[in-house]
Amino acid sequence: MRAHRCNASLPRVVQKSGSVGVVKHVAIIGGGPAGLATAACLAERGVPFTILERGEGAFAGLRALDPEMQLLTPPAFSRLPGMPARGGDYEKFGAVVELFEAWRAAKGLDVIARARVDTIERTERGFTVRYNGTQTLDATHVVNATGIIAHPVLPADFDPARHAGRWEHSLDVRTEDLAAVQRLVVVGAGMSAAEVIERWLDVRAPRARAWLSTRGPVSAAPQRILGIDIHYWLFLPELAPGRVLGRRIGPQRDLIIGRRIKRSLRDGAITQVPAVETYDVTFTDGTHVEPDLLVFATGYRYAAEHLGELVALDDRGHPIVDRHSASTRTPGLYLLGLRFGRTVKSSALRGISADAQHVAAHIARQS
Numbered sequence: 001m002r003a004h005r006c007n008a009s010l011p012r013v014v015q016k017s018g019s020v021g022v023v024k025h026v027a028i029i030g031g032g033p034a035g036l037a038t039a040a041c042l043a044e045r046g047v048p049f050t051i052l053e054r055g056e057g058a059f060a061g062l063r064a065l066d067p068e069m070q071l072l073t074p075p076a077f078s079r080l081p082g083m084p085a086r087g088g089d090y091e092k093f094g095a096v097v098e099l100f101e102a103w104r105a106a107k108g109l110d111v112i113a114r115a116r117v118d119t120i121e122r123t124e125r126g127f128t129v130r131y132n133g134t135q136t137l138d139a140t141h142v143v144n145a146t147g148i149i150a151h152p153v154l155p156a157d158f159d160p161a162r163h164a165g166r167w168e169h170s171l172d173v174r175t176e177d178l179a180a181v182q183r184l185v186v187v188g189a190g191m192s193a194a195e196v197i198e199r200w201l202d203v204r205a206p207r208a209r210a211w212l213s214t215r216g217p218v219s220a221a222p223q224r225i226l227g228i229d230i231h232y233w234l235f236l237p238e239l240a241p242g243r244v245l246g247r248r249i250g251p252q253r254d255l256i257i258g259r260r261i262k263r264s265l266r267d268g269a270i271t272q273v274p275a276v277e278t279y280d281v282t283f284t285d286g287t288h289v290e291p292d293l294l295v296f297a298t299g300y301r302y303a304a305e306h307l308g309e310l311v312a313l314d315d316r317g318h319p320i321v322d323r324h325s326a327s328t329r330t331p332g333l334y335l336l337g338l339r340f341g342r343t344v345k346s347s348a349l350r351g352i353s354a355d356a357q358h359v360a361a362h363i364a365r366q367s
Helices: 033-044 093-107 175-180 191-203 261-267 305-310 349-365
Strands: 012-014 020-022 026-029 049-052 117-123 126-131 135-139 141-144 167-169 183-187 209-213 220-222 256-258 270-273 276-278 293-296 333-335
Touching: 026 033, 026 117, 026 126, 026 135, 033 049, 033 093, 033 349, 049 135, 117 305, 126 141, 175 191, 183 191, 191 209, 191 261, 261 270, 333 349
Parallel strands: 026 049, 026 141, 141 333, 167 293, 183 209, 183 293, 209 270, 220 256
Antiparallel strands: 012 020, 117 126, 126 135
């Protein structure tokens, strides 16, 4: 089921009862793992779709990451629908993207690249997606799968124009950067911080040191418990709904999971320090460091501004969805790859496949 441009009105068909209906057509916003997983599941059910991707092609967001950075989840958790299980050690982002691209090509899933969505409007028959200023796409359903990688977040009080030192967001960090520094400061306490530090531990120069700045105690966990990767222990808790009675379920921030982080904190290779007071770099306890590189592992923002009033937001600005990953405000609009989404794991690769299958089935069942 290949993507195609669709600027005309939705076709109508006469159903067996004699009533006039509209042929389903799903607009998928985003050509990353969530968007392509949804497309594959829709194709299996014979539901037409069009994928709009603002980047240069499929998986543009993942391609922006350091291909040498290691994914800290086992290969079994890094699969898209229909991909065979694979064993082996933890994989690098570059290898994972190559596997995903081979899967996409085999499925025949095409995207319309360089398609920046401006607005989505509710219509009598569904939705009109406006993109690139003048182009439109009519759809009965919309799946927003814009993800987060393309929208890195910096601290609100950091002014790049006034910072004299070298800094990067974790999105832009490369292995050669980490190998060259003697004094590294990482700001953040989630999985992005873990990936940067683990890679630094792999390639660091002799006598190199790192400081990990967090607002609270570090919630670090070992990669394995009793010889089993921690993600297998988290399997059942991650099936819990993302929200119950409108309240977010699960941790507000990710664990730092790594092979050597806990040990490196103990032996002094990494020093935990409190939040940054000033970016010269001084921490709130008065500690001052002059790093060769300051890395902000401060997370990403889910792209939903083009949805406007079609979604309700919680007190932290997160879009709210129901148990089908649908907007609580607008029927027919689904959001995938969203933290506190359908389940606790909805924002992770391991949750995307399950949510994509659920959403595709839900759309296919609708009359």
